[in-house]
Amino acid sequence: MQGIIGKKMKIVLAATGLALSFGLSAPGMAADQPAKPMPEATEAFVEKGREIYMRRCSMCHGLLGDGNGPAADYMDPRPRDFTLGTFKFRQTESGELPTDNDLFRTVSRGLQGTGMQAFDSDIIKSGLSEEKRWQVISYIKTFAQEFGDEELDPIKTGKLVKFPENLPPFSDELVAKGKAIFLKAKCWECHGKQGRGNGQKAFDRKDDWGFPIRIRNVTLPWKIKGGSKVDDIYMRFSTGINGTPMPSFAKALSNEDRWALANFIKSLQHKLTSNQVLQAKKVAGEVPTTPDDAAWKDAQPMDMRLTGQVVAAPRWQNPGVELVTVKASYNDKEIAFLLQWDDPFKDATHKLDKVFNPKDISKVGAYNSYVAANDMIPRALETYRDSVALQFPAKFIAGTKKPHFLRGNSSNPVNLWIWKADMAEKNKSGAEEAIARGYQQPARAQTKEQQQITAKSVWKDGQWSVVLKRSRMTEDSNDIQFKNGQFIPMSINAWDGSNGEHGLIMSLSTWHFVFLEAPTPMVIYIYALLAVFITGGLGFWLMKKAQASNA
Amino acid sequence: MGKFKINRFWSVVATILVIYGIVKWAIPAISRNITSLPFPLTVPGTLVFIYMTLTCVALFALVTFSDEFLEEFVGPIRKMLRGEYTKALRLVILIGVPLILGWQVYDITVPKVQLPSSLRIQHPSSNFPKKFEAMKNPFNEPSKDRVTAFMKQVKADEITFIPQVQKDIDTWKEEADPDHTLQFLPGEAVKKLLAEVKAEKITEATAKDALHQVDLFEGRALYAMNCRPCHGDSVAGDGPMADGFKLRPINFTDNGTIETIVEGYTFWRVMNGGVGLPIEATPWDSAMPEWKKNLTDEERWKIILAEYDLAEKTPRIPESE
Numbered sequence: 001m002q003g004i005i006g007k008k009m010k011i012v013l014a015a016t017g018l019a020l021s022f023g024l025s026a027p028g029m030a031a032d033q034p035a036k037p038m039p040e041a042t043e044a045f046v047e048k049g050r051e052i053y054m055r056r057c058s059m060c061h062g063l064l065g066d067g068n069g070p071a072a073d074y075m076d077p078r079p080r081d082f083t084l085g086t087f088k089f090r091q092t093e094s095g096e097l098p099t100d101n102d103l104f105r106t107v108s109r110g111l112q113g114t115g116m117q118a119f120d121s122d123i124i125k126s127g128l129s130e131e132k133r134w135q136v137i138s139y140i141k142t143f144a145q146e147f148g149d150e151e152l153d154p155i156k157t158g159k160l161v162k163f164p165e166n167l168p169p170f171s172d173e174l175v176a177k178g179k180a181i182f183l184k185a186k187c188w189e190c191h192g193k194q195g196r197g198n199g200q201k202a203f204d205r206k207d208d209w210g211f212p213i214r215i216r217n218v219t220l221p222w223k224i225k226g227g228s229k230v231d232d233i234y235m236r237f238s239t240g241i242n243g244t245p246m247p248s249f250a251k252a253l254s255n256e257d258r259w260a261l262a263n264f265i266k267s268l269q270h271k272l273t274s275n276q277v278l279q280a281k282k283v284a285g286e287v288p289t290t291p292d293d294a295a296w297k298d299a300q301p302m303d304m305r306l307t308g309q310v311v312a313a314p315r316w317q318n319p320g321v322e323l324v325t326v327k328a329s330y331n332d333k334e335i336a337f338l339l340q341w342d343d344p345f346k347d348a349t350h351k352l353d354k355v356f357n358p359k360d361i362s363k364v365g366a367y368n369s370y371v372a373a374n375d376m377i378p379r380a381l382e383t384y385r386d387s388v389a390l391q392f393p394a395k396f397i398a399g400t401k402k403p404h405f406l407r408g409n410s411s412n413p414v415n416l417w418i419w420k421a422d423m424a425e426k427n428k429s430g431a432e433e434a435i436a437r438g439y440q441q442p443a444r445a446q447t448k449e450q451q452q453i454t455a456k457s458v459w460k461d462g463q464w465s466v467v468l469k470r471s472r473m474t475e476d477s478n479d480i481q482f483k484n485g486q487f488i489p490m491s492i493n494a495w496d497g498s499n500g501e502h503g504l505i506m507s508l509s510t511w512h513f514v515f516l517e518a519p520t521p522m523v524i525y526i527y528a529l530l531a532v533f534i535t536g537g538l539g540f541w542l543m544k545k546a547q548a549s550n551a
Numbered sequence: 552m553g554k555f556k557i558n559r560f561w562s563v564v565a566t567i568l569v570i571y572g573i574v575k576w577a578i579p580a581i582s583r584n585i586t587s588l589p590f591p592l593t594v595p596g597t598l599v600f601i602y603m604t605l606t607c608v609a610l611f612a613l614v615t616f617s618d619e620f621l622e623e624f625v626g627p628i629r630k631m632l633r634g635e636y637t638k639a640l641r642l643v644i645l646i647g648v649p650l651i652l653g654w655q656v657y658d659i660t661v662p663k664v665q666l667p668s669s670l671r672i673q674h675p676s677s678n679f680p681k682k683f684e685a686m687k688n689p690f691n692e693p694s695k696d697r698v699t700a701f702m703k704q705v706k707a708d709e710i711t712f713i714p715q716v717q718k719d720i721d722t723w724k725e726e727a728d729p730d731h732t733l734q735f736l737p738g739e740a741v742k743k744l745l746a747e748v749k750a751e752k753i754t755e756a757t758a759k760d761a762l763h764q765v766d767l768f769e770g771r772a773l774y775a776m777n778c779r780p781c782h783g784d785s786v787a788g789d790g791p792m793a794d795g796f797k798l799r800p801i802n803f804t805d806n807g808t809i810e811t812i813v814e815g816y817t818f819w820r821v822m823n824g825g826v827g828l829p830i831e832a833t834p835w836d837s838a839m840p841e842w843k844k845n846l847t848d849e850e851r852w853k854i855i856l857a858e859y860d861l862a863e864k865t866p867r868i869p870e871s872e
Contacts (some may be wrong), residue, residue: 051737056784063723063735070715071775115791117784124785125804126862133772222794265564276666276797307795310780311825311840317780317792362845367714368776369845402835404826412835486664510797510836515664524660532653539645546632 025283032109032120034130038100041138049139052132057140060115065143067209075115076318076373077225078211085144085152086243087210089226091161092154094240094248097146097155103137113216113223138470161238163231164255168229170263178264181257185249190215195268198344198462203381203498208243211374217342217462220322221269228269234262270303270323277487277513278302280328280335287329287336291465292458296338299327304492306507311406312439314358319507320496324388328514335482335516336469337417339492341385346459347497348421350385355502377500379483384497386421386459388466389443393478394435402489405510407436407443415480416443417453417468421497424457431455431468435478439504450476472516485518511525559623564608568703607651652785653660671798675832676811679819685869689849690766690856693759701765705748708732712765713850716772738764770857773850777778778858781838786861798836801827803862808863814855 039045054063060079064070067081072547080087089106090098106126110118121127128136132209134300141147154160168174190205192198197215205213221228226236237258249258281299288295304326308319320343327338356377359371371377394413403412416434417478424430431453436443452474456464472482481489492509495501557565579591586592587747594602614624693701704710710732712720723735731740731748740760747753775784781792781800788802803809809817820827825837842851861867 054735054737060770062727063719069719070772071779117789119785124787126785126787147829161670212770275663279664282699305795307792310792311838313845364845365847401830404835508793513666520661524657527660528653531656534651535652538650539648543632543645546629
């Protein structure tokens, strides 16, 4: 009897386990591999694809598939031009056409860090079913004659790049080996020693179409277009990225070397903190004033994501700064903030005659209120300065109310602590306190007597580190005051000069909070002690009673 | 016998632990499978308290049911207190239990650093002007004059589009040399219209349907230029700019977003943006622009037309007109 029950139980358990694991793994499996190969591209099939293309793709990729749709000029990277048959993300050898499955993968999961998003209807409700994706791919293939040439078919000519088997798992040794290869293969000439896209050869690279290319900062996983998994990174080394300066290393490096290199790149990826509140670290002595002060090591970091300023014209959808890591340290008198962000090039000049006048794109009925990626503003070295600003409400408001995160308004002004690289170069501080009452007017610097912040900054290996310091309390009614136990709203504006950013053409975050711990009230310790003594006393009293009744 | 009997004291302890485990961990774990949300739904603290109190009351009733039961329950406690399980264990329990309790009291009362919660009304109506309620999208039902004018344009093959899409269409015409300008446009209505053009008998009904396709095409282009950076290619609130906003752009494919509001409300929201919201909707966290500053009424209506179409939703019907 028992044996049978045991067997039944085992079956039930196995079935439940299977169902659970299936249910749990289903979202992760969102198909970038098709269930069936591409159906035959009959005339009717391609026509269906054309209809989908004209509905969902032509706004960016253009009616001719030349990557010149109405939305194209505002995006960097630009939408792909399909007419040359040059595709970046493939599993075929360098310079070859992509396979159908390669195109399927890109349409299904998109290219992160670009305007090309996932179209898999399993990921996005109003996306495209597998059949519809195949239809649109069959139409996209009609744009380039190369797809009709059997001699160029990467499958028939055996130009596929296969993923090798039996590769070692991620380990410190593998990463160390990868690092040595990174140095030997001179990846750092473009990508920089830390992978921040800050190599000497990084600026002013162009793609096959003559458009400027920005070398990717590989430490930000959401910016790696071909995918941030080790397998994806390995593929990029093995296939190269057609149409760009990124070559294939299939001949120069062995499979194992490329795998080690991919693991090293993976190890560089930033792991985001998840806190929305920055707990400032209380220090006994002086607050740290320089970025390299060892005292910063103990302070809690908070990652703040930034994005393009798209709230008001001139809008900008190509932000140069997407992540600022902030720390704070305070004592009884002062508070200091450490801001660190990646910026591949140090820009410490600011040419006022190059400042963009947005009046033509700001009015009602203007063609578009976004700044174009390439023609409107110079995205060049030595034109605009790098800069950052911490933003606080000018007055602390109890409750949830705050000024609007884009510079507040006339009744809810914001206090900005602005640091400018060109000023830092001149007077060794570069910090300025300003008040803004809405984005419509530029922030106004406070009077000389009201300037109370000091700054120390350093640019190294493609990264800025800036310390901003002020006394916690000031006499100024337009300054935020740092009292204990308050959630003080804080946000960031940032400008990457060589990315063309200045004025409202900037990167920004929404509100986060900084918190200075309040001392624990005495009464809480008393409550806890009382609980210990009462229960302890009760216990011993019961013990005595139990012993007495025994006797 | 063969029946294994555990002491009533331990069965009481086990019951409390099992029920606490169910409320605290099992229910949230199961909730994930039911709701298929990426996070578990925890049982609220007050409810945990109620469940545990009920459990204790029930167990107390059980234990005090008879003297025999009570004796069985108290037995191990008394034995422990008398030091019959070694004096060391008694000491550990008599000191450990109060310490754990004290720590619990401290943990509950000590102030914690937590994000101030800010509840938000997504579709506030406190400052929604009534005149927008019954407003209709003019492009949903094109006027007779528009249709007639369009028929003329189609016949002469001299169709004007908004400047934003005109350039791309002109390049295409030059390259593809089509029989008729509308040939690029998707939709059965367009195919039907082109057949009618060939046969030289354009009907008003077909022209009207095809004009709708023109409006949708222009709306999608305007959407791609203006709204896509945040709301995404597939109107799912996941555009390339979306991750930078704590208050994420709305996913129009979700139930309960644009299908629960009237078109006039959408128009009003697009017009006044985040800063036009009343305070119960936390305007300071919203990145939604005041589009009245940049887009014309026509452009905004076309975008709304395309947005409902891409999301495969229809707006709510207005209250009595």
